[in-house]
Amino acid sequence: MAVIEVKDLTYRYGIGTPFEKTAVDHVQLTIPTGAYVGIIGHTGSGKSTLIQHLNGLLQPTEGTVMLDGKDIWADKAEMRQVRFRVGLVFQYPEYQIFEETVFRDIAFGPKNMGLSEDEIHARVKEIAGIVGISDDMLEHSPFLLSGGQKRRVAIAGVMAMRPEVLILDEPTAGLDPRGREEILCEIDLYRKKTGATILLVSHSMEDVARHAEHILVMNKGSVFCYDTVQRVFSRAGELQKIGLAVPQITRVCAALRQNGLAIDENIYTVEQAKEQLLKLLRQKGVNRGC
Ligand SMILES: Nc1ncnc2c1ncn2[C@@H]1O[C@H](COP(=O)(O)OP(=O)(O)O)[C@@H](O)[C@H]1O
Ligand SMILES: [Mg+2]
Structure with missing residues (x-):
């Protein structure tokens, strides 16, 4: 069963202006429930634009995005629910931290969902455990944390909404190898505990190879290939032709x-x-x- 289905999706920025740009061009994509898909491609290949469609942050210029077989734009009143079900962690999410304590920052999403105080508390604790934030740290100001820890707090804030699809846009950018691996292991743990579907945009072939099961290669706004890790990397020559390396x-x-x-x-x-x-x-x- 597919949790997300993208049908003939096209997105153009700046329509009718001299800067008009087709960022995503007739993309077809099926994401099976529970899959872990790594998304790779050059800067400007349309990765961020594509994933921002999956929770309705961008509305297709053409085509449809289906969540559990339903067009997410069919009923605009449902969009709030879509955003809770499909959690999106932006690039450099640490810049979106704003609460006084780490606890409050992680609790922001669950609070928005209208959950009870007890439930919010339980969720923050559970997710803090997954991403390695100690009880002590929960009471600190997030602004006193290191860059890597801040990023964890921001990721935890999305995880605390328990999205069934978790999408992360280059969550390890700028971190050292150990910090990268820690975050990727925390994502694995979230998946193991919740059975969530994971979409991970990454620049690192190594990271994707170690953690994902499928790879979607984007090139110039189109799907270059989408298959298992093994089958995608067996096409080393073709990848090299578009400037990507295994x-x-x-x-x-x-x-x-x-x-x-x-x-x-x-x-x-x-x-x-x-x-x-x-x-x-x-x-x-x-x-x-x-
Ligand atoms: N807000 C925007 N306005 C105009 N063009 C944009 C905007 N965001 C992205 N683009 C263009 O769309 C294309 C795809 O960008 P993006 O989805 O950010 O790619 P990626 O995430 O793979 O780097 C690029 O050519 C980029 O310059
Ligand atoms: Mg991007």
């Missing part, structure tokens, strides 16, 4: 293969490469009778 470790393994090492073709993460190399080393050990 993960670095995939290229390293390809070079090793060319040099005669019997290493699998489907290696996308350092962990997979490590396993393979250890296996080969062990086999070599056995062959030598060690």
Whole structure:
């Protein structure tokens, strides 16, 4: 069953002005319930524009966006519910923090939903646990936190609405590798606990390879390809033609293969490469009778 279906979506900025620009061009897309889709593509390929349609922040110039089989624009009174069900974390969400305490900032969304104080409290605590915010920190001013922690608070604020579809626009941009991995693991944990569908826009092939199950490649406003991680990365040559590269470790393994090492073709993460190399080393050990 598809939670989101995008039918022939086109979006143009600045219609009727000299700056008119088709940012999303006849996109068809089906997101199965519970999927984890990584969205990659160059700057300007239409990723942010596309995802802003999925919770009704942008209205299609042409085409439809369906949530659970219903056009989200069919009944405007329903849009509030759509925004609660499809949570969107913008790029650099830390700039949208404004409350006096971390607790209040995370509670802002659930409060808007009209939940009881008890429920709000329970949700803030649960989500704080998922993103690693201590009880102590909940009472601090968010403005005293580090950049990475602020971003966590902002992500937690969207998660606290318990969206069934969680969309994140480059949530790891500007963070160091450890900060990146932590946030991605927290997203995994949210998914595990809630069964939510995840859409992750990312610049990093490595991050997408490690966490997503499907990849949507956008190119010049169109879907270049949309398939499993394995099948998308098996098209390395085509990706290279549009200036995108498969993960670095995939290229390293390809070079090793060319040099005669019997290493699998489907290696996308350092962990997979490590396993393979250890296996080969062990086999070599056995062959030598060690
Ligand atoms: N607010 C806007 N007004 C006019 N053009 C825009 C606006 N936002 C984005 N664009 C243009 O739309 C295209 C797609 O942009 P965007 O969706 O932000 O791509 P991405 O997120 O992949 O970088 C780009 O050519 C960009 O310049
Ligand atoms: Mg963008």
